[in-house]
Amino acid sequence: MASIRLAVPETARVDEIVEVKALIRHPMESGHRRGSRGEVIPRDIITRFECRYAGALVFAGDFHPGIAANPLITFHVRATRSGDLEFTWTDQHGESWSESATLTVT
């Protein structure tokens, strides 16, 4: 079970620029570290983050091993029409987690 926290305003005026934040719980194990017995700790990272607003891709990012655990992403979106913001994280094994929030544009 991944824990996800989203901060999306409930309402916005047309053409207003709103700040959106998304936090997911993930170890983001780089694959460069070693355990207490010298064994390599295998890499386990999220490789892709996407945000779709009313179906259209508005923000995306490729993650690499340098990203810290429990990554927090903050970005801005121009409010054009009411709709869902859907956030998706996909890890290196293809497993993905999603959460969405509704933005009402007045």
Place this chain on the structure above:
Amino acid sequence: MNRIVGCVSLATIAACSAPPQERAHDRLSPDEIVSGSVFLTAETRALQADDFANPGFLWVDRGEALFSEAPQTGPACVSCHADGLAGVAATYPAYDSDTDTVLNIEGRINQCRAKHQGASSLDYESDELLSLTAYIANQSRGAPVSVDTSGSARAVYEEGARYFRTRRGQFNLSCQQCHTENWGKRLRGDTLSQGHGNGFPAYRLEWQSMGSLHRRLRDCDMGVRAEPLPYGDPLYIAVELYLAARADGLEVESPAVRR
């Protein structure tokens, strides 16, 4: 009068040759007690202050869900503690007459699980226990740390104080030497804090995760190259009690963000 002067000069001589006596500033004076957050960078302080971005809240959220989730064997925590546990964590560790021991929050949760929920103990640093302790400690955020060290808890407090003042490890350092006598000074790349536990369980950047105070104490022991005690060891609980008494009046900050 002469006798008093005689004693004073004797004491002065003794201080030169014998090991130093327990110092006057054995405990921090109330007006100099400051939280570990004071020694952080502005960015880390800002992260702690932001209830959304503070990663510790991932555990608080999970703890809130677990609190109202009934285990198969008994009722959920919330069925007894419907009004929450505001301010409770600020009074822990506390003496428990049932077991005749001092319990920390972790121990209290496990005691509740055994007694009222028929459930098994949760391991230290397990996701469940960290989440529950984070959720409960967070309900005391802003409350002043205030533990009872009288009566049956007194001996445990003394034991914790002794551990704090005892030099240990290959570096032969006591907790006291860094955190009471030299706080605010630099130790390699870091500024020494006063060593308070008011932010724990806390999210440590070094761990990239939430961790209990016992994990922090183990790190400190390993830092002076001493053998760390096992998680939940009664001696660490005694240290926890001493630390809480030493931090009397400081606000609970859990989930704090620490280096």
